[in-house]
Amino acid sequence: MSDLNRKVRFQTSEKKDGNEDFYDNTDNVMIYDNYQTEGSPAPPKLQDDATKDQQQTSHDKSNWIMERNQLWADNANLTSERDELQSSYSDVKSHNHNLTQKTSQLENENDHLQAVNNNLTKERDELQNHIDKKTLDFEASFETLTEQRDELKKKLTDFVHYSQQEWKYFSGSFYYISSNKKTWHESRTDCLQRGADLVVVNSREEQAFINQYRKSMWIGLTDSEREGTWKWVDGTPLTTSFWYSGEPNEGRNEDCVETMFYRNKHGWNDVICRGKKLWICEKKMFL
Known part of the structure; x- marks a missing residue:
């Protein structure tokens, strides 16, 4: 059947162009193995093949519709996920902004506490130096008083001694x-x-x-x-x-x-x- 010509004729009530043999609606498709003049009866074999092709096309169409619907569903899911991610990103961005503010506040508080700590350390050192100086002064005064006490005790002892000797x-x-x-x-x-x-x-x-x-x-x-x-x-x-x-x-x-x-x-x-x-x-x- 190498010399056979195949022709697909679309049966429909409306054409886009009267000179064209192709139509938008593919619901009624008749496939012939040989070109026949209009009105000639189709051989039975050709009708079976056309039926099979029509069924295959219908099956393919169903598959396309399913794939389209699946793509739509996937697209809807992706859109939903995108929106959720966008929302999550906004939340993370907002959280990050809050953390940045808190970090800045903590740094300011840390600087303030460091300044307070430096002042306290300085005051502590000054107080310690003052205490050390006072301690040295006290020790020196204590030593002086001890010497004066011992000297006075000796003088009192001598006073008693010389008084008893009738001086x-x-x-x-x-x-x-x-x-x-x-x-x-x-x-x-x-x-x-x-x-x-x-x-x-x-x-x-x-x-x-x-x-x-x-x-x-x-x-x-x-x-x-x-x-x-x-x-x-x-x-x-x-x-x-x-x-x-x-x-x-x-x-x-x-x-x-x-x-x-x-x-x-x-x-x-x-x-x-x-x-x-x-x-x-x-x-x-x-x-």
């Missing part, structure tokens, strides 16, 4: 008046052995205190190192003096001094050091 207290010093007589040097040795020295007279009041005992006694004044240069036993030069009239006369190596004219406010007299006399010791003790 006389006057204006920051204890005084011992001997009951026997010795040379000036022997008298000084005795004072030193007692933890004192021959008296150093610094004021008119102290001289008056000595005069009240109405005795001639060695005092701690000498020019034995250099003639005419009078110095006290503690090494200080003579500044306040109470010489008796005409003294010192520098007679016969008179290098030591006694206070003898007790009836007179000025009762000092220079004499030779080897003479024996009473003496008066002084132990300075300021309470």
